[in-house]
Amino acid sequence: MHKLYNIKAIIICSALAITSIQLKAQEKDSVYIGKQINPDTLHINKIPGRFFNTDKNKSTAAISTVGGDVLNHTPSPTITNSLFGLLPGLNVKLNSGEPGFEKADLNVRGIGSYGFTNGNGYNVATIFVDGFEVSQDYFNYISASEIESVSVLKDAAALATFGMKGANGVIWITTKRGKIGKSTITFQARSGLQSPIGINKPLNSFDFANLYNQAKSNDNGRVWTPTYSAAQLQSYQDGTGTNVDWFGETLTSNAPYSDANLIFSGGDNTAKYNVVFDYANSQGLLNVANTDTTSNEKFGRYNLRANLDFNLGSIFEASVDLNGRLEDRKSPNYSTSTLFSDLYNYPSNIYSPYDNVNNTNFSGTALFPNNPIASIKGLGWKSSRTRFLQGNFALKEKLDFLTKGLYLKETLSFNSYDLGTYNKTRSYARYFGGSTTTTAQNTPIQASVLGASGQFDLRQFTTTLGYDADFGKSSLNSALNYHQYMYAGDGLFGYRVNYQNISGRVNYGFNDRYVAEFGFSYFGSDAYAEGNRFHFYPTISGAWIISNEDFLKDNVIVNNFKLRASAGKSATDLSGGPGSYASGGRYLYQQFYGSSGTFYTGNGTAAGNGNLTPLFLANPNIGPEESLKYNVGTDITLFKSLSITLDAYVDKRSGILTQDNSFPSSFGNYTYFDNIGKMTNKGLEVSTTYSGKASRVGYQIFGMVSLNKNKIDFQSEIPPAFAYNARTGRPFGTQIGLVSDGFYQLEDFNSDGTLKAGLPTPLFGAIQPGDLKYKDLDGNGKIDGLDVTDIGKSYLPTTNYSFGGTVDFKGFDLSVLFQGVTGNSINLIGSSFLQAQNIAFVDNGNAFAIAQGAWAYYPAQGIDTRATATYPRLTTNANANNYGTSSSFWIKDGDFLRIRNMELGYNFNKLVNSKLRLQKLRLFVNAINPVTWSKIMDDYNLDPEFNSGYPTVKSYTAGLIATF
Secondary structure (H helix, E strand, C coil), rough: CCCCCCCCCCCEEEHHCCCCCECCCCCCCCCCCCCCEEEHCCCEEECCCCCCCCCHHHCCCCCCEHHHHCCCCCCCCCCCHHHCCCCCCCCEECCCCCCCCCEEEEEEEECCCCCCCCCCCCCCEEEEECCEECHHHEEEHHCHHHHEEEECCCCCCCCCCCCCEECEEEEEECCCCCCCCEEEEEEEEEEEEECCCCCCCCCCCCCCHHHHHHHHHHCCCCCCCCCCCHHHHHHHHHHHCCCCCHHHEEEECCCCCCCCEEEEEECCCCEEEEEEEEEEEEEEEECCCCCCCCCCEEEEEEEEEEEEEEEEECEHHHHHEEEEECCCCCCCECCCCHHHHHHHHHCCCCCCCCCCCCCCCCCCCCCCCCCCCHHHHEEEEEEEEEEEEEEEEEEECCCCCCCCCCEEEEEEEEEEEEEEEEEEEEECCCCECCCCCCCCHHHCCEEEECCEEEEEEEEEEEEEEEEEEEECEEEEEEEEEEEEEEEEEECCCEEEEEEEEEEEEEEECCCCCEEEEEEEEEEECCCCCCCCCEEEEEEEEEEHHHCCCCCCCCCCCCCEEEEEEEEEEEECCCCCEECHHCCCCEEECCCEEEEEEEECCCCCEEEEEEEEEEEEEEECCCCEEEEEEEEEEEEEECCCCCEEEEEEEEEEEEEEEEECCCCCCCHHHCCCCEEEEEEEEEEEEEEEEEEEEECCEEEEEEEEEEEEEEEEEEEECCCCCCCCCCCCCCCCCEEEEEEEEECCCHHCCCCCCCCCCCCCCCCCCCCCCEEEEECCCCCCCCEEECCCEEEEECCCCEEEEEEEEEECCCCCCEEEEEEECCCEEECCCCCHHHHHHHCCCCCCCCCCCCCCCCCCHHHHHEECCCCCCCEECCCCCCCCCCCCCCCCHHHEEEEEEEEEEEEEEEECCCHHHCCCCCCCCEEEEEEEEEECCCCCHHCCCCCCCCCCCCCEEEEEEEEEEEEE
């Protein structure tokens, strides 16, 4: 007999800016809404934060939170790929699908500073796990099964106690702990396949040769002089000529993925425990077997986490958290980046993979020496093992015997990392036409010794004195904390980082209507000179719970209505490692020296001697970059089913570490950094959710959007000739270059090949019909650097959005999550991988479909694209006018929309579970990134999130969850 449920879904966004579902059911059976949302996980009554959790009704902060059970629906070894579209204010960008390196870029509320960024141009948020700072690498491969919640702390109120770790936002992870109740064992396993989202393959040999004939003729004064004869073209068409699909030969269409976890949880009034064993394995797309001498790309992750809590009487509480993780990586002994560079650059007609019928001799030439097949099969393999160990030990003393609500808590954290390597290597001879073409020879496989290539130790200590009390209509939560951080890296480039932080928070509430909070941090970092290491960062915030006022208290429409506001200071001391002076490294108050240039001594034949010179000029006044943050927000619940959360913010940065270009040349050719940069970053975040039930069908729809805009206020640029040349006053990352104005036509030239009078002369080398034409913005009759202006948006999107829904019926549930971005531009020649796909033939390069739109005029051969050309004339020579100069011609919209996650599941009812002696059994199938809508993908077959050689992937998995 089916049971009917009367479910009321109360959606509460409050300051959390999340969807938190409170389920009321007449029956006590487990209820699943959409993606198997666990109400115990997501119905968060406390807002996570430093020192003490705040009742969400009393929160004054802008914090977005998602439960770990939701993240667990994304099958990926890295937790970062589970965060798309779930947290307002957190921007997530996919980077690669390479096993062991597939982590996404994370950014909180856009780019607030042009200062220190990661390799992909994103400001780096600080990450804390269970109250302690961890490295990005540690966070990347935490498993979702370990996580209770992930929170993004965004405004001054949320970041009040983080000092120099708060300017770029904080990602706060809480791991699962045991609860009082019956012990449970939960097992999950899933398995599936991953495949590339999109690969832009080069042209086949026939199309390549036809375009190459055009390019060589263009280089010969537009006189038709084909390199490939009609017979050769015919051989490419009929299959007798060489025509190798290097991508097809080197890659497979899919690769296996699997993961599993086993969780033991339970406890009583004396002790609670939660122990997680987790495993994940992914294999790459390379077409190579796993043997003693060859290996595909492989990644294995093994996690163990045990969280133990002890109640030691009326005064003492203790906890012990232990975590260990192994990450095994194995791949061919050839750089993945170089392999994909070869795949993009090697034409289809250079040679076959093997030079003999027995497939024992790899082909190769001096011009194209790195046969992609040989690179993955003929060089052996390399492997590494990364080990993380972490232990947190806490003791809390409840001092109620002194004053009720007073407590003291001490916590120690130890975190260590080491990386070991082991390789088996060999080399291979290159053959062409039966003869070797290079000096490389076939050598037997040779094993290396075990090596250690890096390690660090991280120790942290905190002590907190807190006091919580209620006085009639008033409530008080307060804490004072001391935190010490000590990092020591070993090895040639090892260095130490130390900081201390004295901070506190006081939250006062009155009559469940009015809340005021003050927070501060007195933070000191060893990145700066003595006397300039400690700085003070205060924050104030408040909230008004309007729905608790008498005029709204019993309103049937407005169930929750709160206004929030905050203002305060934070900072960042991120600046890279010691000596990374080119980007503003750490310890710039000290003078660093290095070799630069040569001087000669001696008579007759002079001997060269290296110079020792300052790498930059020390600045003893260097200090942290500071952030002044303002935020206003509101949380509204209507009709007990519709929730809306809105936040507006401004982030004013000052003291951005900047190379000072204001010094005259007489000062000397030295680099000097100072805290002189300024930026403004502002935005708006909106999230909404609606839940309900129609007959036996439960449903939920949701959406969120984050709008962000920044501007460089001051950057110490060399004064530009014209305002439109400047980067100051524009958004960070704005594409700068020349404005394209079509192609030069035959009628633009005199009979001697010179430009006709009245046309501006480009200063980038000789031009001819079919080359790109540019606008002369300053009207001086020349096309030069003075005509540079903004030609496109930043590579960073201004809008991130997501939407989706869930439906459940009789145990079945279906969910879908869409996520997309708008307001960013992609430069088709902005990286080496993009250049390889969009610049034809130069440097013996390849040709792709984009080149088939090239300008050409050879009427005798039936070729005339003058009126329809979408690409400049082809050439085999370097061409600074077309490719060596950034221009609007290459700038394309980077907007896209993706289905990030789809899942169909079935939850067996209580009768079936009882027969199987289970508490819960769920079967499901899942798809990640199955569909993408993107103009740049439609037009150029480029993934809009493409960042490196290895393609991004989509996956399809099936699995089960059983709780005993």
